[in-house]
Amino acid sequence: MKEAAPRCWKRPVCFLGVAPFYVKPPKFIGERVLYPTKPKSSVQKVPVLGGTPITADTALALRRQVFGSADLLGSTENEWLGQSFVFHDGETVEAYSLKMHKTSTKGLAMCVQGFILKHLLFNRRGARVVADPTVLLRATTKAQEEALVGALSDILWRAGERQHAVLCLAQENIYVNDTPSYQSDGCTERIHTFEFKKQDELTFNLKKYLFEFLADEGNGLLLFLYSLVLSRGFNKLNEDMGGEEVSLLCTNAIIHPCLATLMLTGRATLFLHNGIIYEGSEDTMAKPKTGIITRAEVGLLVWRRPEEGGQVNVGSRLKTPSFPVWVTRCNDSYGILFNPNKELTRDYHAENRFDLYYYSASTNQKSATIITIDTRNQTVKEEYNSPYLENLIHTKWQGADVNWNGTAPFV
Template identity: 40%
Template structure:
């Protein structure tokens, strides 16, 4: 059977083209599209502006950007031994787990007590209370102009960004003060250990990995702390230990030993929640055990008078001490420069526990009439919180029996500490 060549076969007919529907006039649909666009835009802007809030994940600390730690000067074996001895008393015994596994962690942002740091009771309580006091000071008095109309409830419910800013400010100010506002040092660990175990040093997982960074301006220090803030905030990281180490290095280990005024002493001491020398180092920049004002010369006719350096200037954040904690030695009781700071925020030790009391009224310590009746708030990082009204007015015609009965009654320890002010 004859077949026609392929190249001579007739082409297939093209498929039919469907008719193009007639277009509707654009002038009739444009207004409708514009209205829909405006409605969608308004809905989006409304959803973002309700309460001016931004929704974050429940565990905000996990979303912090983690920049790898690079650069710096590796710590030498001699520096590692000295740092451990001055801070914890021995380089052959590792620090307690409280320091190796405790970070600076906030509560949930934009919630009641959102300004608060949280931690279990441990030897880090004193250091954490000082950081907490600095955070509260920044939120209430530093983050907004003095004449601004501010809502206290909003200031004490900071956003995640405000929490970060307050913590960066607190750490920077503490280290800058310890470095006498001229030169501060920060230590951060890297991955590989630098100092090997020896007869003089036992590794603890942190000290042998440290690198040191030095700063001569507060701005550079704040930028660096902001970049590596996650190192201080990891819940199971050594954040508190890094802050304490950095404060010691900023002050200088030799100066810290001179401040302690005892060749056998070390910074942490044996107190349950840390020595008050740690408090003084972070509050005043000097690790002195003496709480009185100025310098007192102590001696007798058989010995030369030696100086005891107390608080040399009025502090921004104060310190109140319960009478049971101290002794009859007046040098171990806070002087007026600690009792009357420039701002109404105090680190307080009551019944062996550290906390913070504060007032939202900036004029409390500047106006005599404001001290007659005022509000105070008390917060501890272990979870304690209360609000109280303090009334310093009293009936002058009270007889001695009533006064005696009051003195013998069971007065809460916190009220006793406030009365020392």
């Protein structure tokens, strides 16, 4: 005869100087003991309530601004539909980073990644916060979610000039039907828009509806991109681009460079130099070229092969951001460089010898890549004989010695 499971009582637990309290007993099922556990994720799918249903005019304008047209579904639309934000498993060495299933979406993801690192490494407050960066980078699922909410909130709020922001969320109902000028894509025509005048309200609703941006086979990336466009506004985008008609996604589905500047600075400028420069003369009506107006929180470093157009003029407001985090663009391949020491962009003495983490979501990256930069030993290297990433690093730390620490250069 099988013995009955032992009876378990709540037993008082008492520590010195502390009143007794009771511990919830484990639950017995057969011969197995099930201990109470906390769910890893707090994200739940909740119905999208309120907001304003999208109109045909707005749907048409969004598709044209993002994809260049709305009358057909092409390869670019198909690349971006069904894509959401996905983290690596929590509490692992890559827990701080976003996964990318498609190369075309990497540029947007790396810009968001920069602000995720800002929140993971530099925005954690309180006495219980662990200062060890290796622990912070091994983010828990909860920390991942909080950092993503903070990152999306920062980007959208800055795009709305810190006055307002618009959030796009999808419902089940369809509000825009197919016409000769618009072909439905399964996402755009289901959107409800929400406008916020305070960042706290935006952050609260991003947290509430975070499932929309994390759901498997959802449209989280596109919903965020639409939110970004509406937060900036079509008229402001046109001004940012100097009146040029530019779609935010290129024909090969990768992001246009002005989309990166929109996410990093709040303005979709085509130029990366500091301030405003004038091209031409008084006789030819010199035209202003507006670049980066204020110092960015997350920076940008760019390198291009000479046959691809040569070096891009990137100003110090992007090269020396508030936080030591840089989105990188080697030709059209995006990645991110960062250092956990906030003083790196505040004290030039910290730039004598330091490490940079590099992440690109590349299949060629098999483990954590930490590169050591030594600016004390100036070396002259031929651009053609150096890895692309080293050439990019030299656009900021000219002549610095770059040590891959045993990792074979893969960029």
